[in-house]
Amino acid sequence: MTDDDRMDALLRQMAAEEYNRPPHIVPREQMWEAVQAGLSTGTPGTVLPFHRRVPRWVYLAAAAVALLAAGIQLGRLMGPSEKIADVPESRSPDSLGRDSAGVLVPAPDRQVVDNTGRSDDGKVRPRPRPEPERLADPNVATDATTQAYSVAASQHLTEAEAMLTAFKGDLSQGRMDAQIASWGKDLLSNTRLLLDSPAGRDPVRRKLLQDLELVLVQIVQLSPGASARDRDLINGAITDDQVLMRLRTAIPLQKGT
Amino acid sequence: MLYDQHVDRVYRLAFRLAGEDDLARDFTQETFIRAFQRLRDFRSDSSFGTWIHTIAMSVSLNGLRKVKRFRTRESPLDDALTVGVTTRRAEPDLKERLRQAIDALPEGYRTVFVMHDVEGFTHEEIATALGVQAGTSKAQLFRARAKLREALADFAGEWVS
Numbered sequence: 001m002t003d004d005d006r007m008d009a010l011l012r013q014m015a016a017e018e019y020n021r022p023p024h025i026v027p028r029e030q031m032w033e034a035v036q037a038g039l040s041t042g043t044p045g046t047v048l049p050f051h052r053r054v055p056r057w058v059y060l061a062a063a064a065v066a067l068l069a070a071g072i073q074l075g076r077l078m079g080p081s082e083k084i085a086d087v088p089e090s091r092s093p094d095s096l097g098r099d100s101a102g103v104l105v106p107a108p109d110r111q112v113v114d115n116t117g118r119s120d121d122g123k124v125r126p127r128p129r130p131e132p133e134r135l136a137d138p139n140v141a142t143d144a145t146t147q148a149y150s151v152a153a154s155q156h157l158t159e160a161e162a163m164l165t166a167f168k169g170d171l172s173q174g175r176m177d178a179q180i181a182s183w184g185k186d187l188l189s190n191t192r193l194l195l196d197s198p199a200g201r202d203p204v205r206r207k208l209l210q211d212l213e214l215v216l217v218q219i220v221q222l223s224p225g226a227s228a229r230d231r232d233l234i235n236g237a238i239t240d241d242q243v244l245m246r247l248r249t250a251i252p253l254q255k256g257t
Numbered sequence: 258m259l260y261d262q263h264v265d266r267v268y269r270l271a272f273r274l275a276g277e278d279d280l281a282r283d284f285t286q287e288t289f290i291r292a293f294q295r296l297r298d299f300r301s302d303s304s305f306g307t308w309i310h311t312i313a314m315s316v317s318l319n320g321l322r323k324v325k326r327f328r329t330r331e332s333p334l335d336d337a338l339t340v341g342v343t344t345r346r347a348e349p350d351l352k353e354r355l356r357q358a359i360d361a362l363p364e365g366y367r368t369v370f371v372m373h374d375v376e377g378f379t380h381e382e383i384a385t386a387l388g389v390q391a392g393t394s395k396a397q398l399f400r401a402r403a404k405l406r407e408a409l410a411d412f413a414g415e416w417v418s
Contacts, residue, residue: 011402014355018352020274026264028264031282034282039293165283169324
């Protein structure tokens, strides 16, 4: 046996005894409850081998495009727009009742055009208002809108899951980074946008977004010098409502994850 | 029950990779949720244990990458610590030095080292779980051990004597 072999054996033995040694008691019951909760609220997922991955920038680019498309679509549905009626080009008679070519033009029907706003009896009548434009019903989402919303929501949930995972990691080490709060603010505003969107009618996702919003509000308000109790309260909110688990199960599987 | 039969090993592996109870629990739970959701896709030509460890590795490595990305962005200097850079004077504790050296291994080396030398997986099991060839697993283990020997060279005299 060479020195390298002996050293390998010692390293192996020491690593097995000391490196990230798991506790003797595995929290089977607690994890089983979480698994059941996740299964009851989860969506089907697919796990691909980890070597089949697409570069992250592809996802980011796709997400940016999807968010942009969703924003445009929602804006079209919800935003006020003024439709300018197409006025057919017509010959208008001059004061003598002739058109530009000098031909007499019959008087138009008074009921249709009445520039004076007066009726036959000379009384002033309110000028008829132009017919209001028929706006799209914001509560009716098209398939394209729903799809765009789903893509935007999925991307948002993915980012929220990453943020909460990092937050929990920090909690376990008893620290709180300011970047978490900044990240949480961005997520909080996007969560509210998704909740307010008429395309977000899925009750399960809506409930998840509402719970996520509550957690994010607490994280954003958490000061860097907050007590351990404050952090535990947030951790409790994440754990009790199964927010992280529900996020993970709500995220549709992406290729390469 | 499948859960009772495999949960301990999945949790142990997740804990070895994550080093934190919270993360290990999250990874274990997600592993079983995904496994039960995809149970109909399980083909009996491989053992359920092998299949679930494939899922566990995918879930754990992806989860760790997310955490690492955030922590790297948070404190980029942490990653500047590489194998062999630490000095004995800075870290007199051998166990701590070993932990740091394993943590500093490239992801592939570390994963194979933990699975094989720490948790006792075979190269065939590792190859299936990671979607690589068994030869690749062996090569990565060889390089991982070499890196660790290099990182802990200043202790070698005491160990082998």
